[in-house]
Amino acid sequence: MKEYAFGIDVGGTSVKIGLFKNDGTLVEKWSIPTHTENNGASILGDIAKAILAKMEEKKLTEADVEGVGIGLPGAVDAQGVIHKAVNLHWEDTFNVAERLSGLLNGLKVKAGNDANVAALGEAWVGSGKGYDSLVMVTLGTGVGGGVIVNGKIVEGATGAAGEIGHMHMNDDEEKQCNCGNHGCLEQYASATGIVNILEKELAASDENSVMRQKKHTAKDVWDAVEEGDALAIRVAEQFGSYLGKGLSIIADVINPEIFVIGGGVSLSGDVIMPFITKNFEKHVFHACRGTKFTRAILGNDGGIYGAAKLVL
Amino acid sequence: MKEYAFGIDVGGTSVKIGLFKNDGTLVEKWSIPTHTENNGASILGDIAKAILAKMEEKKLTEADVEGVGIGLPGAVDAQGVIHKAVNLHWEDTFNVAERLSGLLNGLKVKAGNDANVAALGEAWVGSGKGYDSLVMVTLGTGVGGGVIVNGKIVEGATGAAGEIGHMHMNDDEEKQCNCGNHGCLEQYASATGIVNILEKELAASDENSVMRQKKHTAKDVWDAVEEGDALAIRVAEQFGSYLGKGLSIIADVINPEIFVIGGGVSLSGDVIMPFITKNFEKHVFHACRGTKFTRAILGNDGGIYGAAKLVL
Numbered sequence: 001m002k003e004y005a006f007g008i009d010v011g012g013t014s015v016k017i018g019l020f021k022n023d024g025t026l027v028e029k030w031s032i033p034t035h036t037e038n039n040g041a042s043i044l045g046d047i048a049k050a051i052l053a054k055m056e057e058k059k060l061t062e063a064d065v066e067g068v069g070i071g072l073p074g075a076v077d078a079q080g081v082i083h084k085a086v087n088l089h090w091e092d093t094f095n096v097a098e099r100l101s102g103l104l105n106g107l108k109v110k111a112g113n114d115a116n117v118a119a120l121g122e123a124w125v126g127s128g129k130g131y132d133s134l135v136m137v138t139l140g141t142g143v144g145g146g147v148i149v150n151g152k153i154v155e156g157a158t159g160a161a162g163e164i165g166h167m168h169m170n171d172d173e174e175k176q177c178n179c180g181n182h183g184c185l186e187q188y189a190s191a192t193g194i195v196n197i198l199e200k201e202l203a204a205s206d207e208n209s210v211m212r213q214k215k216h217t218a219k220d221v222w223d224a225v226e227e228g229d230a231l232a233i234r235v236a237e238q239f240g241s242y243l244g245k246g247l248s249i250i251a252d253v254i255n256p257e258i259f260v261i262g263g264g265v266s267l268s269g270d271v272i273m274p275f276i277t278k279n280f281e282k283h284v285f286h287a288c289r290g291t292k293f294t295r296a297i298l299g300n301d302g303g304i305y306g307a308a309k310l311v312l
Numbered sequence: 313m314k315e316y317a318f319g320i321d322v323g324g325t326s327v328k329i330g331l332f333k334n335d336g337t338l339v340e341k342w343s344i345p346t347h348t349e350n351n352g353a354s355i356l357g358d359i360a361k362a363i364l365a366k367m368e369e370k371k372l373t374e375a376d377v378e379g380v381g382i383g384l385p386g387a388v389d390a391q392g393v394i395h396k397a398v399n400l401h402w403e404d405t406f407n408v409a410e411r412l413s414g415l416l417n418g419l420k421v422k423a424g425n426d427a428n429v430a431a432l433g434e435a436w437v438g439s440g441k442g443y444d445s446l447v448m449v450t451l452g453t454g455v456g457g458g459v460i461v462n463g464k465i466v467e468g469a470t471g472a473a474g475e476i477g478h479m480h481m482n483d484d485e486e487k488q489c490n491c492g493n494h495g496c497l498e499q500y501a502s503a504t505g506i507v508n509i510l511e512k513e514l515a516a517s518d519e520n521s522v523m524r525q526k527k528h529t530a531k532d533v534w535d536a537v538e539e540g541d542a543l544a545i546r547v548a549e550q551f552g553s554y555l556g557k558g559l560s561i562i563a564d565v566i567n568p569e570i571f572v573i574g575g576g577v578s579l580s581g582d583v584i585m586p587f588i589t590k591n592f593e594k595h596v597f598h599a600c601r602g603t604k605f606t607r608a609i610l611g612n613d614g615g616i617y618g619a620a621k622l623v624l
Contacts, residue, residue, distance in 0.1 A: 075599050083599070133469060147566060149466055156567020157445060160599035167561045168595035179597060249479045250565055254459060255468020283480035285491060287387050287395070287472035 001066060005311050006051055008070040009114060009303030010034065010043065012087035017050055018304035019058070022066060022312050024125040028054075029304060040088040044096070048103035067108030069310030071117030071303045072096060075159035080111040083159065110310040114303055116153045116162050118296075119146025121306030122260045126298040133256040136296065137164065137247065139265035142178065143186035143193075149254065165190065167246050188242035191218035191265050197235045207231055222268035236275045244279020251280070251288040262296030270295070314378040317623050318363055321383045321426060321615030322346065322355065324399035329362055330616035331370070334378060334624050336437040340366075341616060352400040356408070360415035379420030381622030383429030383615045384408060387471035392423040395471065422622040426615055428465045428474050430608075431458025433618030434572045438610040445568040448608065449476065449559065451577035454490065455498035455505075461566065476562065477502065481554050500554035503530035503577050509547045519543055534580035548587045556591020563592070563600040574608030582607070 001022050009016040011034060018029040032050050035042045051068060055061070074085035080097025084090060101109040112120070119136030122128040128136070132151050138144040143165030147154040154161045165186035166179050173183035175196070187193050195216050202211060209231035214220040224232030247259055265272065277293055284291070298305055313334050321328040323346060330341040344362050347354045363380060367373070386397035392409025396402060413421040424432070431448030434440040440448070444463050450456040455477030459466040466473045477498035478491050485495035487508070499505050507528050514523060521543035526532040536544035559571055577584065589605055596603070610617055 145565075149461055150464075152462075154461055154566055156600075157569040157603070158567060158599050160563075160597055161565065161567040163564045163567070163597045163599065166597040167564045168557050181595060181597075183595075245480050249561055251472075252475045252479045253457075253473065253562055253565055254466055255470060255473040255475070257469040283493060283495075285472055285475045285478040285493075287470050287475065288468075291469070 001312065002064055003066075004060060004064050005066045005308045006054075006068040007304035007306070007308030007310075008047055008068065009117070009307055010047070010070060010072050010088065011114075012036065012073065015043070015047055015050075016300070016304050017047070017054075018301070018308060019054060020305070020308040020312075024305070024309075026301070026305070029301070034088065036087075036089040040085075040090050043088060044100050044103060048100060051104060062105070062107060065107060067110065067311030068100065068104060069117070069307035070096065070100060070109065070111045071114040071307045072111060073114050076111050076113045076155070077157075077159040078155045080109070081159075082111065108311055112153055112155070112307070112310055113146075113159060113162065115144035116146040116155065117306035117310065118262070118298075118302035119148050119162070119260070119306065120153050120309050121298050121302035121304070122262070122296050123148045123151065124309045125305055126260070126302060127294045127296055128258055128260045131257045133254070134258045134260055135164075135247075135250055135254070135256045136260045136262060137243075138263035138296075139190060139261065140263035141190060141192055143190045144263070147254065147256075149256075164246065164250065167249070169242050169246060185242060185246045189239055189246070194218040194221055194235060194239050194265070197238045198232075201231055201235055218265050219268055222271050226271055236272070240272075240275025241279050244276050244281075245283050247276065248280045248282075248284035248288075251291050252285045255288050256291065258292040258294060260294055260296050262299075262302065266295050313624065314376055316372060316376050317378045317620045318366075318380040319616035319618070319620030319622075320359055320380060321429070321619055322359075322400065323385065323426075324348065327355070327359055327362075328612070328616050329359070329366075330613070330620060331366060332617070332620040332624075336617070336621075338613070338617070341613070346400065348399075348401040352397075352402050355400060356412050356415060360412060363416060374417070374419060377419060379422065379623030380412065380416060381429070381619035382408065382412060382421065382423045383426040383619045384423060385426050388423050388425045388467065389469075389471040390467045392421070393471075394423065420623055424465055424467070424619070424622055425458075425471060425474065427456035428458040428467065429618035429622065430574070430610075430614035431460050431474070431572070431618065432465050432621050433610050433614035433616070434574070434608050435460045435463065436621045437617055438572070438614060439606045439608055440570055440572045443569045445566070446570045446572055447476075447559075447562055447566070447568045448572045448574060449555075450575035451502060451573065452575035453502060453504055455502045456575070459566065459568075461568075476558065479558050479561070481558060497554060497558045501551055501558070506530040506533055506547060506551055506577070509550045510544075513543055513547055530577050531580055534583050538583055548584070552584075552587025553591050556588050557595050559588065560592045560594075560596035560600075563603050564597045567600050568603065570604040570606060572606055572608050574611075574614065578607050
C-alpha cells in the first residue's frame with residue numbers, strides 16, 4: 001500500500017478534496033468551485049488539475065499515491081459508471097472512474113455515490129469505526145443513506161442501493177415527493193419533511209405553541225421540543241414514527257450492527273434520538289432489538305474520508 | 313477444491329441430506345427424521361452418523377469431501393452460532409458448525425439460516441443463477457427471506473437479516489403476528505395472510521363469489537382469481553399491495569438484480585406475479601424500476617443445494 005490517497009467529494013457548488021495518509025490521517029483539505037456550465041464538462045478536468053498541482057507542490061509521484069476516490073451526487077454502479085447527475089448538469093451515462101483516471105495519467109480511480117461514500121467514511125474513521133455492517137442515514141434537505149455490509153459499500157444493481165429516503169411509507173400522502181412518488185420517507189424525516197409536518201399541525205388548530213413565534217425550520221422545532229412545547233413534540237413524534245418504522249424495516253432486511261445518523265437534522269443533538277429509537281424498538285423483529293444508534297461525527301468531511309477509503 | 317460436499321436442511325420433522333459434486337450436481341438425496349425429544353439433543357449426532365455412513369458406503373474419505381453445509385430454522389450468525397431454534401426444541405446459544413465438525417472428525421462445517429441458505433441455492437443453480445445480488449422471498453405458512461449480495465449471504469449482526477416477513481407494513485392491524493408485533497408483512501403475504509384477507513372480505517358483504525363454495529386456502533383464492541372472481545381478485549390486490557410495497561422498500565435499500573419468489577404460494581404459478589410487480593413498480597425509486605422477478609425452481613431442494621454451496 002502506497003503512503004497517500006486523495007478523497008474527492010463532488011457537490012453542486014463546490015468540490016472538496018482531501019489528501020490522506022493510508023492510515024486515515026487527513027493531511028490537507030481544500031475545495032474548488034464546481035463549474036456546472038456546459039453540462040459540467042470541465043468538472044473532472046478541474047479536479048485532475050487540482051490533484052496534479054497538489055502532487056507537484058508536495059513532490060509526490062505515482063509511487064507515493066495509491067489512488068483517487070471520488071464521491072458523486074448520483075447513482076454510481078460498482079464499475080464506476082454514473083447514470084446522470086442532475087446537480088452537476090451531467091446528462092450522460094459514462095464511466096467516471098475511467099475518465100478521471102485518464103486525466104491523471106492512469107492513476108487508480110474509484111467512484112461511488114456520495115451518500116454511500118460518506119457511510120464508508122464513518123465506518124472507516126468516524127462513529128461507525130470498528131463495525132463491519134452499518135447503515136448511514138443522512139437527514140438533510142432530503143434523506144440519503146449508505147449501506148455497508150462486511151466493510152464494503154453495497155452499490156446495488158443500478159447504483160441505487162441506500163436510497164432510503166424513497167422508501168414508501170404512507171399510502172395517503174397527497175403531496176408529491178421530488179422523486180415523483182408519493183409518501184416517501186424523506187417527506188417526513190428530512191428537514192423539509194419536519195417543516196411540512198409542523199405546518200400541518202399549526203394549520204390544524206389554534207393551539208398555543210412557541211412555534212407560532214419561531215421560524216419554521218427543523219432546528220426551531222427541535223429547540224421547541226427541548227422547551228417542552230406540546231405541538232413541537234407532536235411533530236417530533238410523527239418524524240420519529242416514520243423514521244423509526246423505516247429503519248426497523250431496514251434492520252429486518254439486513255440487520256446491521258449500527259445506524260449512524262448524520263446530516264443537518266442530526267446536528268440538533270441527542271434530542272432527536274429517542275423519537276427514532278422508541279419507534280424502531282416497537283416495530284423491529286425481536287432478534288434485531290437493541291441495534292445500536294449513534295450520531296455521525298465526520299460532518300461534511302465524511303465524503304472525502306470515505307472517498308479516500310475507496311482506494312485504500 | 314475437493315470433489316464432493318454434503319448439504320443438510322434441518323426441519324422440524326425431517327432432515328434432508330444431499331451429496332453433491334462440487335459443480336452443483338446432486339448425486340443422491342435422502343432424509344432422516346428430526347428427533348426433537350430431549351431438547352433435540354440427538355439431532356446433530358444423527359446427522360453426523362448419516363454422513364459418515366454415506367461416506368463409508370460411497371468409499372469417500374476426507375480427501376474427497378470439501379465439507380458439510382447445514383441450514384437451520386433459526387438465526388445463525390456468520391460464525392455459525394445459533395440463537396435458539398424453536399422448531400428443533402433447541403434452547404441454547406451454541407456454535408453448530410463447531411459442534412457438528414467435532415462429530416465429523418474435524419470435517420469443515422458451515423452453518424446458516426435455512427431461508428438464507430435456500431436463497432444461496434437458487435443463486436447457485438436455481439432461477440437466480442448468474443446473478444450476484446438477489447433477494448429470495450419464500451411465501452409459505454409465513455414469509456421468509458434471504459439476501460444475497462456479491463454472491464454471498466448477508467447474515468446480519470445477530471443472524472436476523474432476511475427476516476422480511478416481519479417488516480412493519482400496517483399501523484392499524486389489530487391481530488398479533490406470531491412474532492408478537494402487529495402489522496407484519498407475513499400477516500398479508502403468506503398463505504395464512506391471504507386466507508385472513510379472504511375471510512375479512514367474505515365477512516364484509518354478501519357479495520356473490522365462488523369463494524363461498526370453495527375451501528378457504530390460498531390456492532383456492534388463486535384458482536378463483538384465474539376464474540375472474542371479483543372478490544378473489546380484491547384479495548389478490550391486497551396481497552400484492554402489501555408485498556409489492558414491501559419489496560419496493562427492499563429494492564430502495566439494497567437494489568438487488570432480481571427477486572426470486574418461492575414457497576407454497578408461488579406454486580400457484582404466474583397468476584400471482586402481476587399483483588406483486590404492479591405495486592412494486594408504483595412505489596419503488598425510479599432507478600430500481602424494472603428489477604427482475606422470477607419464480608424459484610429448486611422447490612424444497614433449495615435448502616440442500618444452498619447448504620452445500622456454503623462450503624464450496
